[in-house]
Amino acid sequence: MTEKTTVTGRLEPGLYVTATPIGNASDITLRALDVLSRADLVLCEDTRVTAKLFAIHNIQAKTAPYHDHNAEEMRPRVLQRLAAGEAIALVSDAGTPMVSDPGFKLVRDALDEGFNVTALPGASSLLAALVVAGLPTDRFFFGGFLPAKQEARRKDLTELSAIPATMVFLESANRLAAVLADMAATLGEREVAVARELTKKFEEVRKGPLADVAQHYAEAGAPKGEIVIVVGPPAPRAALCAHEVDAMIENALRRTSLKDAVAEVVSVTGLPKREVYQRALELSKED
Structure with missing residues (x-):
């Protein structure tokens, strides 16, 4: 399936969040190649990295940097271009944008302004x-x-x-x-x-x-x-009886403050913090 196009063959206006390879240049979808080649602008985490990918796949699209250091300045300009009816693709250096990169605020603002945002899934480390x-x-x-x-x-x-x-x-x-x-x-x-x-x-x-x-x-x-x-996930904890929990709390109270003792027991047992805190108060008063 290809993207929706207008009668002129251009992409529908909007933001296209496009996954790129994480290493092997062949790991890019046909849909992504089509959108990147027809976008009015491709926003790149690093234009030099994207240029290498474009050279491999013979893509001639215009690019512009969009990263942590210029995002605040660039975002209003991108939104203006979206408002003018442009189709803009967003890529990261590798993998799927929005995962550990600055794309979140752009997508949020584009949605808030009512622009179409489309995900083109693909590689993800x-x-x-x-x-x-x-x-x-x-x-x-x-x-x-x-x-x-x-x-x-x-x-x-x-x-x-x-x-x-x-x-x-x-x-x-x-x-x-x-x-x-x-x-x-x-x-x-x-x-x-x-x-x-x-x-x-x-x-x-x-x-x-x-x-x-x-x-x-x-x-x-x-x-x-x-x-x-x-x-891997933690091993399932065996159910503790009340006497075992009390012993853990008392041991922790002998070594540290009430607050730290509660945090320690909660971390080890997975019991509700409020429950452990209440019991720790009772045991500290008994002592």
Whole structure:
């Protein structure tokens, strides 16, 4: 199926959110090639990267940069062009726009102004990694990039640890070993898959227990290429009796403040915070 066209053969006015390859230049749909070749303008995260793709597929479309540093300035201009009846495509350097790139506000504003917004699905690094990881796919959480600093990163991981789903993260190669070590320390015993260079010649997926994979990269050093980390869900928790919960609370209260003790027990047990807090108050008064 092709896009709707006017009587002149031009694309219908609107914003076309268009997926591009994550590595292999052949991983682009016929529909995407058609839209990119006929768009009045193609907004690119980096015009140099998009130019290489256009050269491979002999596309002559006009391009303009749209990224974090110029989005506030460019967005009103793009909306004006949409209002004038133009068809504008939005692409990222790789994969599906709107996933870890600045396209969100443009799509939101285009919708608010009543312009058509059309998705042209295609390559996605997070989905590609998920389907080759060999981990549960019925429920997953995309965490994007974790914080660069260890303290903030461990805090985020602790907050995410109770999510009953597979988690997917993007990461740079030079931080991979440190991130895996923090995951092993905060998430406990889980399976993990580290996917790199997806769809490219040297594609690799390394899978195993989190602690083992963390140790491998600590010893081997930073790998080459783009990295996606897929972490398996937590093991189902056995139901705890009231005496076991009380013992955990009392142990935590001996070591830390009431607030931190509650947070610790909630993180480990998955019990409602209000319930743990109320019981912690009662136990602290008894002492």
